[in-house]
Each structure stands twice: as C-alpha cells, then as structure tokens.
Amino acid sequence: MVCMSCQMVVTYELEKLGLNLHKVEPGKVEVFEPVSADQILILKLALIRAGLELMDNKKNILVEKIVCAVTEMIDYAHDELKTNFSHHLSEKLNHDYTYLANIFSEAKGTTIEQFIILKKIQRVKQLICYNELNMTEISWKMHYSSVAHLSTQFKKITGITPSHFKHMGCNSSLHPEMCEL
Structure with a gap:
C-alpha cells in the first residue's frame, strides 16, 4: 500500500x-x-x-516498506534533505542499508539507487506537467545539485530533455497523472 x-x-x-x-x-x-x-x-x-496483494512474506513486506519510504521521501520532500537516502532508509526501517539493498535488489531486479532515480524522474515529469515551477525550482525541490545534473539524468532515463518532454508530453490535452514513466 x-x-x-x-x-x-x-x-x-x-x-x-x-x-x-x-x-x-x-x-x-x-x-x-x-x-x-x-x-x-x-x-x-x-x-x-482491486489490483493489490496480501503480503505474508517478511522480505516482501520489507521491500514494500522501502518502496513506501522512497516514495514518501520523493513525493513529499519540501526541504533540503538533512541526510542521504541510504542513511534515511536505514534509520526509518531500522536495518543496515546493505541488507536493505540486497533484499530490494533480489526482489525487484534493480538497485535501490536506480529505483530512487526512476521515482525522482517520474516526480520531475509530474512537476513539469503541473507547470507551477521552473527547472531551477524543480531541481532544487528534487535535491539535484544543478539543473544540468537533472537534465542529464532525465535524458539518460527518458531519452529526451526536460524541455522536449514539456513540449511533447505536457500540452493542455494531457493531465499530470498521464506523465508516468
């Protein structure tokens, strides 16, 4: 959930x-x-x-908690992060980050770091579609060191630049919820 x-x-x-x-x-x-x-x-x-599942395996529950924690950190981040993602996850879930990373990779077939990047780019797409923040504000909100860093990562993941995405994918006929990965 x-x-x-x-x-x-x-x-x-x-x-x-x-x-x-x-x-x-x-x-x-x-x-x-x-x-x-x-x-x-x-x-x-x-x-x-309803498109959900009952999880009765402790590892799957932990993976879901990782997903929730990452989603919460990205979707509801308003200020600068006081700690890095790995430290935050370790503290929030009371497990060593290496253990969390291994469990997550085993279950999802990708690293927590790659998952975080994908979730951040998904959120950037939504913020671009909302058209309320400029790229500098979005890069700051999403904890990128610069607009250039955000743009490079965005293009690496999506194959297009943020401005091209905005021009092609976020015209008036699309709703922000359509801006998914």
Whole structure:
C-alpha cells in the first residue's frame, strides 16, 4: 500500500469482513481480534480484484516498506534533505542499508539507487506537467545539485530533455497523472 487510496481499499475490505481495525499503514495492518483462514482468503481475493496483494512474506513486506519510504521521501520532500537516502532508509526501517539493498535488489531486479532515480524522474515529469515551477525550482525541490545534473539524468532515463518532454508530453490535452514513466 503506497498511496492513500490503497489504504482506503484495504480498510474497506477489512471492515466488510467485520474486523475491528486498530491500524492500517503501508505494509502493515493491525486488527483487534484473530483473523480466520477463510477471512484471509476472502481478503486476498478482494485485494486481487482491486489490483493489490496480501503480503505474508517478511522480505516482501520489507521491500514494500522501502518502496513506501522512497516514495514518501520523493513525493513529499519540501526541504533540503538533512541526510542521504541510504542513511534515511536505514534509520526509518531500522536495518543496515546493505541488507536493505540486497533484499530490494533480489526482489525487484534493480538497485535501490536506480529505483530512487526512476521515482525522482517520474516526480520531475509530474512537476513539469503541473507547470507551477521552473527547472531551477524543480531541481532544487528534487535535491539535484544543478539543473544540468537533472537534465542529464532525465535524458539518460527518458531519452529526451526536460524541455522536449514539456513540449511533447505536457500540452493542455494531457493531465499530470498521464506523465508516468
């Protein structure tokens, strides 16, 4: 569960099962009473229909927590980062970064660093589409050292420059949510 709408779906499905919820957060649900095998099966099917899955493997749960932490850091970053991504992830998830990196790479087939770059470029695309910030402001907001660094990374990932993307992909007929990788 990375987004609020995913949490709402999970909450709704659990309440439909008559379960009393204590907490629903990314990768974790706490209920007040035991959950039967039948309830788990019903929940799994409902989540699959909603495009979600029930994670019961500790490694998959940790990978989801990494994804959530990275997404949160990128999508909701308002100020300069006080620490680097690896230190932040280690502190937030209470694991050594090397362990997190190995688990993530094994599960996703890519490194955390590459995932962070892809998420940052995805967010840059959204910010370009919103047309509220100039490239200097976007590069600062996304913690790039310069516009040139952002532009180089953007072109490496997408094959086009940010200005070309804005001209081609973010005209008035496209909504910002269409600016995905």
